[in-house]
Amino acid sequence: MNELPSTDTGEAGESLPAYGFLGPEGTFAEAALLATLGTTPADPVPYADVSIALAAVRRGDVVGAMVPIENSVEGAVAATLDELASGDPLVIIREQHVVVDFALMSRPDISLQDVKRVATHPHAEAQCRRWLADNLPDSQFLPAASTAGAAAAVREPESGYDAAIASPLAARVYDLVILADHIADNPYAETRFVLVTKQRPPAPATGADKTTLALYIGQDHPGALLEILTEFAVRGINLTRIESRPTGGGIGDYSFSVDAEGHVDDARVGEALMGLRRVCADVRYLGSYPRVDAVRPSLRRGVSDADYSDAQAWLARVREGRR
Numbered sequence: 001m002n003e004l005p006s007t008d009t010g011e012a013g014e015s016l017p018a019y020g021f022l023g024p025e026g027t028f029a030e031a032a033l034l035a036t037l038g039t040t041p042a043d044p045v046p047y048a049d050v051s052i053a054l055a056a057v058r059r060g061d062v063v064g065a066m067v068p069i070e071n072s073v074e075g076a077v078a079a080t081l082d083e084l085a086s087g088d089p090l091v092i093i094r095e096q097h098v099v100v101d102f103a104l105m106s107r108p109d110i111s112l113q114d115v116k117r118v119a120t121h122p123h124a125e126a127q128c129r130r131w132l133a134d135n136l137p138d139s140q141f142l143p144a145a146s147t148a149g150a151a152a153a154v155r156e157p158e159s160g161y162d163a164a165i166a167s168p169l170a171a172r173v174y175d176l177v178i179l180a181d182h183i184a185d186n187p188y189a190e191t192r193f194v195l196v197t198k199q200r201p202p203a204p205a206t207g208a209d210k211t212t213l214a215l216y217i218g219q220d221h222p223g224a225l226l227e228i229l230t231e232f233a234v235r236g237i238n239l240t241r242i243e244s245r246p247t248g249g250g251i252g253d254y255s256f257s258v259d260a261e262g263h264v265d266d267a268r269v270g271e272a273l274m275g276l277r278r279v280c281a282d283v284r285y286l287g288s289y290p291r292v293d294a295v296r297p298s299l300r301r302g303v304s305d306a307d308y309s310d311a312q313a314w315l316a317r318v319r320e321g322r323r
Helices: 028-037 050-059 078-085 122-127 129-135 147-154 168-173 224-233 267-279 305-319
Strands: 018-022 045-047 062-071 090-099 103-106 117-120 140-143 163-166 177-181 190-198 209-216 239-246 254-261 282-290
Touching: 018 028, 018 050, 028 062, 028 090, 028 190, 045 050, 050 062, 050 078, 050 090, 050 190, 062 078, 062 090, 078 090, 078 209, 078 239, 078 254, 078 282, 103 147, 103 168, 117 122, 117 147, 122 129, 122 140, 122 163, 147 163, 147 168, 163 168, 168 177, 209 267, 224 254, 224 267, 267 282, 267 305
Parallel strands: 018 045, 018 062, 090 282, 117 140, 117 163
Antiparallel strands: 062 190, 090 190, 103 163, 103 177, 209 254, 209 282, 239 254
16 A cells, blocks of 8 residues: 655655645544544644535645545535546545544533524434434524534534534534533444545555546436446446436436446456446546455456456467467
């Protein structure tokens, strides 16, 4: 596995950019960044939303940004899929899973019985809806740009918020009191984050990798999606995620965001990409990177690199008039 981009100093001693994350401080994205880097990064930069964070990567303000891409309860994070599928090309170099552990928090002068207005991100509210109905049936939900942003607002009495739903880290960052912890309806919920940089060569294949793509169908026609899926199926490539996203070109005009098992350097994946290039209006390669769970694909006969090498050698002999 290759090293992550440096944020210290370059060869000439110049300062290199820091890492960014979907902020503010205390978000699950910050926790994902810390877990991925393994050390405390120098001055990580929080950004208000995914679009702003990825725009900072494109400008070179930061070397990379950690943003959410999917949640096990609420599904895909549309803002991330759409930003990766458009604009100057970016690539994913790492992924990280974070268990979603929510707490209800507020200022020291507020008790659980006082809570009437609860602020949080809509995804968080959806994951705590049953707890809120059982414990705060008369409370009003107020959407916020992020869970940590809600916690930051609750700290200010004039915000009008009584409490926030956020990670326990946010309570420490913003000096709030936890009124109730472990309030998520599904204790096994987790969010998948990805570390995104400017285009760069992928890390060497580890044998347990993912490749992310954005695939554009040309003119819609019967079997268009089947054509795409066939390119993966005939080569024994499993898809771990597929999402349809509107392109903005009109009703019924969609692209597909895909995570496939394998690495662009694997023969089967490389051949699939060539096939997709032939049948799709456009293919955007969004990176090959190590799977955080280190799960290796189960390969059937005929799709390993050795099988592809053997087939190529056989074809060369046939073209030379040999057996």
